Amino acid sequence: MILPFPREFAEDAAERSVADVAQARRLLASLAPGLAAALARRRQALAPITSAGDVERIDRADAAVELAYARLALRHGSWGEDFHAYHNEHHILEIFDSRIARLMAHVGVQALGLDDWLLLGLFAACHDLRQREPAMYSAGVGSNERASIEESFRILDLTGFDRRRDAAFYTGLELTIAGSTFDARPPAQDWEYNSVDLVQSGGALASKLDAKLDKHAPGWRDDPALRHALDLALIAADLDTANVAEPFARFVETGMRLCQEREMRCHRATGDPASALPVFGFLTDGQERFFFELHRFNSDLGRTAFSGAKQANAQPLRALTMALRARMAMLGKPANGDIVIDTMRELTREFESRSLR
Structure with missing residues (x-):
C-alpha cells in the first residue's frame, strides 16, 4: 500500500460465495452472458497495441473483471438481496464497455499503453465493490474505497497477478480507487449514505491525491511509476463521473x-x-x-x-x-x-x- 490505510476489511459473505474465477464464470454463463461480449469488444479494441506476449496478461485482467463483476452483482446488484440502484454491476459496464470505448475513440488507443487500458478496466470492475462499510476516512479515502482496494488486491492475487512482478497494477488500482472517493461533508442525521453523496460532496479526491501523497508518501514524485499511477487516477475519476x-x-x-x-x-x-x-x-x-x-x-x-x-x-x-x-x-x-x-x-x-x- 502507498497510502497509510488501516487494513481491517475482511472477506464478507459475497466474497466467500464467489471464491474463485471458476465459480464466477458458472454464474456469468447463465446470469450475465453480455459480459463475455464486452470483454471480446475490449480485446478487439486493444488489438492494435497487443502482441502475442500480451495475451496471458489480458487473460488475467479479464478473469479479474469477471470475478469482480460476479461479486458486485451478488453483493449489491441484480443477483442478490441488497440491490443498489446505482452502484451495481450495470455501473461496471457503463464504464468498462461504454465510457472507456468513448475515451479510446476520442484520443486513440495508442494514447495509453496496453497495461494502462487494462488497469482502467480493472478500475471499472473493482472501484465500487464495497458499499456498506461504516463511514471512516483515512488520508481522505473513504472506507468503501479502502475495502474495495483490499478486495481488489485479493482478486488480483487469485487471478494470477504477482505483487512484485505486477506491482504497477496494484499501485495503479490503489490510487485509481482511492481517487474515486467523493469528499463528503457531514450528512444529515438520518443519512446512512455518506461516503459517496453527490449532493453533499466536494468532488472526487483524485484532484487532491497529489497533496495526500505529499503528506503521507513523501518522495513519491521521484518515482515515475507513482507519477504515472496518479495520471491514471485522474483519468479513472473522469470515467467514473462522465455520466x-x-x-x-x-x-x-x-x-x-x-x-x-x-x-x-x-x-x-x-x-x-x-x-x-x-x-x-x-x-x-x-x-x-x-x-x-x-x-x-x-x-x-x-x-x-x-x-x-x-x-x-x-x-x-x-x-x-x-x-x-x-x-x-x-x-x-x-x-x-x-x-x-x-x-x-x-x-x-x-x-x-x-x-x-
Whole structure:
C-alpha cells in the first residue's frame, strides 16, 4: 500500500460465495452472458497495441473483471438481496464497455499503453465493490474505497497477478480507487449514505491525491511509476463521473438511479410521503450543484473525450430542472418521491421528443 490505510476489511459473505474465477464464470454463463461480449469488444479494441506476449496478461485482467463483476452483482446488484440502484454491476459496464470505448475513440488507443487500458478496466470492475462499510476516512479515502482496494488486491492475487512482478497494477488500482472517493461533508442525521453523496460532496479526491501523497508518501514524485499511477487516477475519476456527458436522457436516468439508491440508504422508500421533498431537492438543486459546481474533469484525456458532451447537456439540464419545479408548483406538493421521479421521466421524454422534431 502507498497510502497509510488501516487494513481491517475482511472477506464478507459475497466474497466467500464467489471464491474463485471458476465459480464466477458458472454464474456469468447463465446470469450475465453480455459480459463475455464486452470483454471480446475490449480485446478487439486493444488489438492494435497487443502482441502475442500480451495475451496471458489480458487473460488475467479479464478473469479479474469477471470475478469482480460476479461479486458486485451478488453483493449489491441484480443477483442478490441488497440491490443498489446505482452502484451495481450495470455501473461496471457503463464504464468498462461504454465510457472507456468513448475515451479510446476520442484520443486513440495508442494514447495509453496496453497495461494502462487494462488497469482502467480493472478500475471499472473493482472501484465500487464495497458499499456498506461504516463511514471512516483515512488520508481522505473513504472506507468503501479502502475495502474495495483490499478486495481488489485479493482478486488480483487469485487471478494470477504477482505483487512484485505486477506491482504497477496494484499501485495503479490503489490510487485509481482511492481517487474515486467523493469528499463528503457531514450528512444529515438520518443519512446512512455518506461516503459517496453527490449532493453533499466536494468532488472526487483524485484532484487532491497529489497533496495526500505529499503528506503521507513523501518522495513519491521521484518515482515515475507513482507519477504515472496518479495520471491514471485522474483519468479513472473522469470515467467514473462522465455520466454528465452521456446522451441527455441517459444522464438524467443515472441521476434518478442515484437518487433512488440514496433514498434506500436513508431508509426511505420513494413511495413514502417522507421521500417527496428529498427526491425533489436531489433532482433539482442537487443535480444542478453536482453538474455546475462540484463536477470537473481532472485529466486532459477526460476533457478531450467528454467535456464537449457535458457542455451540450448544460442547457437541457437547466431547462429540465426549471420545468420540474414549474410542474411541481402547478401540481402542489407531491405525495411521494415516485411522483417526482415519474414527472421527471415524463418531462425528459417531452424534451427528447421536441429535440427530434
